[in-house]
Amino acid sequence: MRRIPNPITHPSPNLRGVWYRDPLFKRYWRHYNSTLQWFQQHQRLMREIPRHSVEASSEVPVSDTEQDDSFEMPVTEDLIAFFEQSARHRKSLCSSKLEPEEEQNQPRRQEATSSSGALHHQRLYGATAGAAVRGMEVAMQLAFEHFADSHQAKHWPNIPLKL
Known part of the structure; x- marks a missing residue:
């Protein structure tokens, strides 16, 4: 070198x-x-x-250079109906977008002492153990909901599926 x-x-x-x-x-x-x-x-x-x-602009015919600044478009009944329908459609889209946001803002509360859940656990684990297992499940669910609400955690991994 x-x-x-x-x-x-x-x-x-x-x-x-x-x-x-x-x-x-x-x-x-x-x-x-x-x-x-x-x-x-x-x-x-x-x-x-x-x-x-x-050079290209000088070759343009004189009739094309004289343009009227005002443009008149005929307004038909079909055009008016189209505009009305599109306005209704736009309003329905806006309202449908607002509904899921309102549902997300309201906390979902499930009744912890639902009778069907308690009966299901009683049949599976017995009278005394059913209440304890149900209590543990409810505590776990409430802890998860508290964590999800406080951290806004995503439920899907943030990695690509195809590497």
């Missing part, structure tokens, strides 16, 4: 003052020249664009 001499501290004796002509910088200058060539071509094209647009 060839060491790159620092042109400022160790200038080569035959290239004093012209360190940029060192063969090590050949690739850089080739890239620089190609970039400069592209830039000059781009500037030349950008200068020619206004000429082309002026």
Whole structure:
């Protein structure tokens, strides 16, 4: 591997003052020249664009240049009916969007001592154990609801399913 001499501290004796002509910088200058060539071509094209647009605009017929600023559109009964229907549809969409938000804002309370749940647990676990198991389930559900309400946790993982 060839060491790159620092042109400022160790200038080569035959290239004093012209360190940029060192063969090590050949690739850089080739890239620089190609970039400069592209830039000059781009500037030349950008200068020619206004000429082309002026020439194209002068070829437009006179009848097309004279336009009336006021535009009249005939309003039919069908158009009025369409506007009324779209307004009704927009209102129904807005109201349907508001309903789920209101439902989310209201806390859902399930009755902890529902008779059917208590009877179900009594049949499964017996009279004394059924009440204890039901109490543990209710405590677990209430803890989960409290956590979900306080942290607004998402119920679905935040990772992609296909990796």
